Amino acid sequence: MKDYKYIARRSDGSQSDGWIRASSDKHAKAILEERNLHVVLVVPEKTQRKNGPKIKRESIMTCLRELATLRESGMALDVCVYSLIETTDEKPLKNALVKIHQDISSGLSLSNAIESQPKVFPFYVGSMLKLGESNGDLSASIKSVAERMEKEEAIATEIRSALTYPSFLVIICVLVVLFLFSYVIPNFESMISEANKESALAGLVSTAQFINDNIAVIVGLLIALVVYVKYLSDSGKLHDIGLAVLKKLPYVKELVQAWQVVQFSSSMQKLSESGVDLVEALTITNNNVSDVTLNKKLNLVIGRVKEGQSLGSSLSEYSVFPAIVTRLIASGEQGAALVSCFREITKLYERRLSVGIKRALSVLEPVIIVIMGGIVGSIMIVLISGIISINEIGW
Template identity: 25%
Template sequence: MPVYEYTAVDAKGRNKQGIISAESTQAARQLLRAKRLFVSTLAEAAGAGASAQTASASSMPVFSRRVGRAELLTATQVLATLLEAGLPLDKALGSLIEQMRSGRAKWVFSHILERIREGQDFSTALAAYPAVFPPTYISMVRSAEATGMLPIVLANLAEYLDRQMALTRTLQAALAYPAFMFLFGIVVMGLLLVYVIPEVTRIFVDLHRALPLPTVILIAVSNFFRAWWPAIFGGLAGVIFGLSRLLRTRRGRILKDRLTLILPVVGAIAQNAATARMARTLGTCLNQGVTMLAALRIAGSVSGNVVFEQAMERIRDEASQGGGLTDPMREADIFPPITIQLVSAGEQSGRLGELLIGLARMLENDVSTRIKSASSLFEPIMILLLGGMVGLMVLAVLLPIFEMSSLIG
């Protein structure tokens, strides 16, 4: 059934906008008139003419293929609240769509509503858009449909998404300032070497006197950059392009993730962040009734680290043969010791999901603390390095001036 976007005026003169499903434009107008709405504009939503049985993420317009995590979080929170208030799913989705602005999220949820009205399950409708809804989301909704706990599960999903976003924002914020300082320092050093230093040192060269070693080195470096800067930039671009291509391969991602885990300071943060994502996902899935094997598969895919994904695959293979989680986790030798202890306690007590959520919360707090400590350490180090390099340049320029002053004196 086609979906139409409309703008209308109600009996009190207030502007309304939203979507409506109808067999035709005329039928849509009749439905709106029955709601005492006077239509201003009515148009079929982009791509809405496709059958719900055949429409998929591939038929989605380019601008609609991605929905931001913030939009998904807001939609999940609103939908959970509406369902808890007692609205049926189709009415709750309709209310959610009406308050959305035109764009990616509205397009996706409009087509999900269309699929549900044609008889599909909510989880099946979500699974048609894997670029929007992660496997965790779909599996938990499917489990909720089987148990009749959709409002509670959506509320837990909203909390899960919020925690994941908070952890991501913390990591991004920690990397932003050092990255800016590094790029800013490179730009400043390049300008000094290419434009400022040559003008200043030309005076010393014209005097045809022996110059101090630091000044000679500075002049040589400046001349090299001025003569070879196209090759330098071309080489850097080639290296960046090659690394980006390498990191798109599985072997490249494995090398990068293994290197990240063994780096000082950064390694502990990466290990705890990946473990926290895995633990929260696994715990949330288990608490909402997802089977152990499916939960392990989902938890491995969201860890953000290929080394952890491989470890979770081995753990899943062991679990599929009737084994527990503790021994293969210990053999993987990548999980923090507290993880092994809590997983063992959870398996023995039957509270694995609950303990994993607690573990995730503890590790997330530890990651935030480590990031703040690392930031407070990296910032002065970056300032000292940049200041030291600029200071060496200034010293190399001042040494000949001091020598000439002593000769004149």
């Protein structure tokens, strides 16, 4: 599946533009035609839609909560969205809501209208709303989306707050090291003689001279690195690379796996509670997965379940999740209690995830202090040792 940028005309002649996920150009055009849109242009999107307008997640969550409340009151969907346009102060969000209102007024569903604005809303919102549209309980689906976003934001806020002090330490340490190499260490050049050319002090002075002589090249390389990282971020490759690296780290990979279990089990719980059959629930859940490797494994699992194999044995066959998860799911299938089974898995791994994040972040701070202190301390030890050795020679 690829992302395509499209420009089309609605039935009333107005322009509609956005993004759509499809397997090919023809598939994308067919989807747009099903939405009663007259295609003008469809081109592959190369940037994975990550560089959109900056909108606070709090604003999006508030918007979704208000939309659910208005919908519950019996107000028509287009009127609900129009009310949000009038009350929203954030310009990028208001512009997105205007486009969504235009799409809904022309006959498009809310899920499809939101899917065409992926720079504003998370990738999983559209597929989660389709469930509410199919079972007639759209407000509940909107609330589920808001709850998921709130969980993600709570975890992100906890991580950001815990990383504030270590980040401050790293910045201060980098500035101190740059100051030492730029202004302090070069002053020790006169202390280097034939007798101590092979000393640590001489190596430190040589390094400082190299940095100062090639500062323009180093700055240029750093700028190029920042540009390249931005390119990876915009193309979606940075997320995949970062996730692949995190999954190989001894302790962090367990946290990543715990988060994947929470996403899977919570989605399956809500879908099963709504009466969605197992294959469709798995398909919708898989559409909400951002990890490419997990996505491929779940596709294989869906194929096995369609063939008549149980979900627990299919997950176990492809080693999708830890053994305890597959055993709990298998026991839930045997006792016809999959909903309660998924609920317990979600609670268990949410607790593990919370405890694991706090433990990892509590260890991170002293580790950074030791590393940064070791770097600065080593430089100072070399400088002090050089001064002492010069004094001993003079004496």
